Structures are given as C-alpha cells and as structure tokens.
Amino acid sequence: MNPLVLWFHKLGSPPYFYRFAGRLLPWFWGAALAGLAIGLYGGLVLAPADYQQSDAFRIIYVHVPSAWMSLFIYAFMAVNGFIALVWRIKLSETLAMAAAPIGAAFTFICLATGSIWGKPMWGTWWTWDARLTSELVLLFLYLGVLGLHQAIEDRRQAARAAAFLALIGIVNLPIVHFSVNWWNTLHQGDTVKLFGPSLIDSRMLWPLLVMAVATKFLFAASLLSRARVDLLELESGKDWARQIALAEERA
C-alpha cells in the first residue's frame, strides 16, 4: 500500500492519534500564542489609524479573523462529518464534534466584536445587515449541532446525527447568505481581496494576515486537545486509555 495511505490508516487508530497529537500540541500552542502576540502588537501599535474610522478600525484584527474562522471551522466540521457518515471513521466523528464548540466560540466573538464595532460606526449595536445576520444564523446552526450531540445518549450515534445536521447546514449556509443578501445589505464591501489589489495599506494588512494564521494554529491546538480527551472518554474501556490513566496517576 502507498505509505501515505498507510500512515493515514494508522492515524485513524485512536491510541496512535492520541500520541501523535500529544507531540504536536506544544508546537501548535506555541505558534498560536506567538502569532497572536505579534498580530495584536502589529495591529494595535504598529498599524496606522484609519483615515475614516480612526482607531476604531483596529477591532478588525479580532473581528475579521474570527469571521473567517467561523466559516472555516464549519467547513472543516462538515467535511469530517461527511467522512464520518460515509466511512464510519471514529476519528472523523471525534474531530467533527470537537470542532463544533471552537467554531461556536469564534462565531460568538465575531458577532460580539461586530456589534461593538457597529456602535461607533453605525450608531447602533445591531443592524440587520446581510453578513451579521448570516453569522447569527451560523451561530444557531452551531448551537443546533452541539445541542443535538448532547441530547443523544449513545456517543457515536450522537456524533453521526450531529454530523448529518452539519451537512444539512452546509447546504443551507449559502442559501441563507444569498437570501439575506437579497433581503438587505448595508455592510461595507470586502476590504481584503485574496486575488487582485487590496484596498488596505500593507502596514494594516500584515497584522491581519498574521492573526488569520495564528487563529488557525489556535484552532488546531484546541481541536487536538479536545479530540484527545474525547477519544480517551470514548475508548475508556480499552487498554491504552487505562495505561494513560495509570501513568498520569503515577506522575
């Protein structure tokens, strides 16, 4: 068999994944914290104030990376949910369900900071603009996935049901976004374009990109530590989990 396929196969086994994730974790946490420190310093200190929004624009450094993460994590959850449903891989179920609370946290941050940004800029805490509303629906979808996962007794069945809901949600999200856009739009246009010239000063841009990378590492670190604990709980009848419990007791 192809060595890469073989490695993936091995990674799917919970004890191997547990050790593998344990080795990666310190690096991910380190990269995340360093990235956050650099990104926030760059965004709050080094970047010049915006000529229209003055210093209020600096909320962008937490708002926009959170918004990106909220969508990125949902996609991650849905892909893993799909794998879990089709191939019934335990690791994918665990990863999908471990991602949901992290995604909900980022969605919440995006909504809260967006609302705080809106107060000085638009004069209200909340406007029913398309992107904010879509983000609110996204939060409900996350909460639905988490609620369904919690409500079912059997852990694996719960993961499959919630993964299925996540998949329905991913069909629904573009429809929601389209419909809400059609319904009302007030929001400013995209400030950062991945392709083509950007509308923002490079001194303002790089901290944003650093923050985007740092939040990815933060997600990866949190995801791995959640997945490790969930696997330990899920496999508490197996030998490897017992050995870990005993080793921790001795330490």
Place this chain on the structure above:
Amino acid sequence: MNSPIPLEAPPLLEARGLAYLRNDEPIFGPLSFRLGAGEVVLMEGDNGSGKTTLLKVLSGLLQASTGTVLLNGEPLTLARLSHQVALLGHLLGIKGELSPLQNLRFAIGLGGLRSGITPHQALKSVGLEGYEDVALRQLSAGQKKRVALARLLLVPAALWLLDEPYANLDREGITLVNRLLELHAMRGGAALITSHGAYAYTSGTPRRLQLRGQEAAA
C-alpha cells in the same frame, strides 16, 4: 447412491462473528450460528443479555459493530432489506385507533401477502374471529399480541424474528404461538425466538442458544 452430491444450499440465516457495541461496551457477541429452513431456535438469556439488540441487528434495524449477517448466503444491507424477514418486537407495530382488519390490510400493503390466506382467515386462526372491526384499543394486551401474530401469518416472510412472543399470553396463547411456529417450520420457514426462560417452546426439540452478555454458546 451415485447421484451427484447437491451443493449444500446456504442456510436461511447465518451470523458470522456478530457483535454489537454501544459506547464501546459490548452488548452481545461475538456470536456465530446458522439457522436452516424448518428450524426453530430459542434464544435464551437473562434481562440485559442483548436479545432484543440481536434481533434488531439480524433484521437490519441496527448495523452490527463487527461480523456479518447472511440471508440465503447474501449479506444483509440497509439498502436491501428483504421480504424474507418479519420482526415482532416488544412494540407490536399496530395502531390502537384502527381495527385488527385495518391493521392487517396495512401490513399486507407494506409487506405483501402470502398466498392462500386472507386477513379473515388469519384472524380466525389466532382465535380472534368476530373481533375484525373492533377498535384495537378495546382489546386486551394478549389479544393485541394475537393480532400481531396474525400479521406474521399474512406476510410472505420465511424468517420470523420474535422478541418474547410468549409475554402477555395465557396458557392457550402460548400453545397458539407454539402451533404457529410448528406450522411455519413445516412450511419450510424458520424462526428465532427469544425468551428469558420463564416460558418454553414445548413442541419438538428446538435448538437453544444461550446469550450471556459478551459470549454466546450454541
């Protein structure tokens, strides 16, 4: 005898290394057994030994954690549940608001009809003649069970999976179940029935399987 040895037909039902886990706790198995045409097997086990779960796995309602179920030598999959299995569970699958006759007509629509029998005849053979049009709600628990047994007679399933068929039945009802099982076996059908041991399948010498949580012995 020089006639060529016929290839042995695959058994009606075969379980190979069948096990079911819930939250990684084994409910039953691994378990292997075969059930041929004309056989009635009594599955004995205490409460919580996984009898009901086993029947759900064998019928295709649940997917086994490991192992396979073969029906006539072909693996059972969700996509291809066959006409060959009829399940009678703790919940009888009949509507209290409707009459026995209406319930049976619905069962026929859903599962098909065995040749040479009508709903009226089926009700008669379970001793419910004259109750055809009474709302099921007004019948006793034992009579409801008889309606569910009449359903088994009507649908063209060769394999019966009966979960505690003797529960709620009086002595006469127990004899009735045994008579139906005998008849079914004589026609070339097969049945797997569960019991926690309080009642016994009396006629003939049925094979017994012991189900004890993790391991099972034939």
Place this chain on the structure above:
Amino acid sequence: MSYGSTTSACRALLQRDLSLVWRQRGDALNPVLFAVMVVALFPFALGPEPTMLARIAAGTVLVALLLAGLLSLDALFRSDLEDGSLEQLVLSPHPLALLLACKIAVHWLTTALPLLLVAPLLGELLYLPQPVLPVLMVALVLSTPLLSLIGAVCVALTVGMRRSGMLLALLVLPLYVPVLIFAAGACNAAQQGLPVLAPLLWLGAGLALALVLAPLACAAALRISLS
C-alpha cells in the same frame, strides 16, 4: 405469494395515516386555533390602527403559520415510534424515502392545508390590503410544503428523544430563515407595487429541490436516529 408493489405500499400508508387523522379530526384544528390566537395577539400588543396593522399583516400571518407548523411537526413520527410502526416502516422492503414522502404529504394535507384555508381570514383580521392577498396565498402554497419537508428532516433527527421540543425549534428555525425571507419578500414587494415574480420563483425552485432531496435526507436521518 404476492410481494406487493411500492405503489400499493404507499397507498396503504396514505390510507392508514389519513384514516388515523380522520379518527382524531378534532386535533387537526389545533394548529388553526393556535395561528388565530397568535394573530389576534398582535393588535393587542401594537394597537388597533389599521394602517400599521396592514403594514405588518402579511409578515405576521407568515410567522403565525410557520410557528403553528412547527408546533405540529413534533407529532410527525411520535405515535409511529411509540407503537413500533416506525420500525416496521424502516424494515419494509420499499424505498423508505418514498414512504416518508407519503407521511410528509399527509402531514402537510392535515396541518398546513387547514392553515392555508384560514389564511385569508387571518389577513382580514389585520387589514391585509386586497392586492397583497393573492401573492400571500401563492407564497403560502409554495412555502408551507417546503417548511413541512425541511421540518421532517429535523424531526427525523430528534425522533426518540423525550424532550425534543426546544431542540427541534433550534434545529429547524435556521433552516426556515430563507423560506421566510422569500415568502415575506414577495408580499412586501406586492405591498409596494413592485414585481413579485422573482422571490416566488426562488420559493418554487426551493420546493422542487426539497421535494427530491428532503425525503432522502429524512430517511437517512431516521436510520441514524433509530440505530
């Protein structure tokens, strides 16, 4: 032996479910009563001025019908689960998606159709402008089956839970948002004398898609829930 065709299985299911509803025809009025009461609350809360009520009329009727539908959704598989009929349905050799489509159709006929019939009355209570009424009715005809279909998938996911009411609402409402937006959008456009065709066509497209996909999704969800 006759194994019975899928058509006869669907017919048997439709016949059984309809006669069950007929036996409890009093219950079929509950969603209607609920919708009337919700609509009647708005004048109390907002005051009886006709101009203001006329402005919110279409949206209020839509939301009242949506909530009434949500309330009745819970019963879609409940009794079948409790008496074991759902197991028999899943075990039947016919395509489960098709059988579920029949159940959803009966559910729509018996809960949404009565609501559709009282919708003009509800509009009248709130001084709905005459020209908006036909648009509202078309929007309702297109959106109520859509709501039933989407709702059925979520019910299938929560089937077997003892207290599923709040969770069901949480699962269903985000999925209902686009339907509500387009249905209300059409009514608002009609009220302002703008063209109404686009949102209605979007609803129609959604309905066509859901008619095909929702029963399949519902069957898959039910299989997960029953395992």
Place this chain on the structure above:
Amino acid sequence: MSEFVSMGGYGGYVWSAIAIFLVTLALEAAAPLLKRRRVLRELRGRLRRARKSNEENT
C-alpha cells in the same frame, strides 16, 4: 501611553472587543483541560473498582 489606551477616543470599544476575543478563547482552551481531569478521574475510579472486584474473586 495614555494615547495608546484611549485609542483616539474609541478605547472602550477596541479594548472590550480585544477582551472578548481573548477571554472567550481562553475559556474555550480551558474547557478540554477541565474535561481531561474529569475523564481521567472517572477512568481511575473504574480501574480501582475493577481491581477491587478482582481481589474479591481471587
């Protein structure tokens, strides 16, 4: 320095947004650590029970 804190008069908004970001993520990161302690405690309890029943049997 005070200029940095006041953020051109938007200090309250900017700093509360940053605070929400950091606090939410800190709580989110702490959750698996707490759960890990609980899971390990339960696992050890199970092992102890198993050991005890083993001793009683032999």
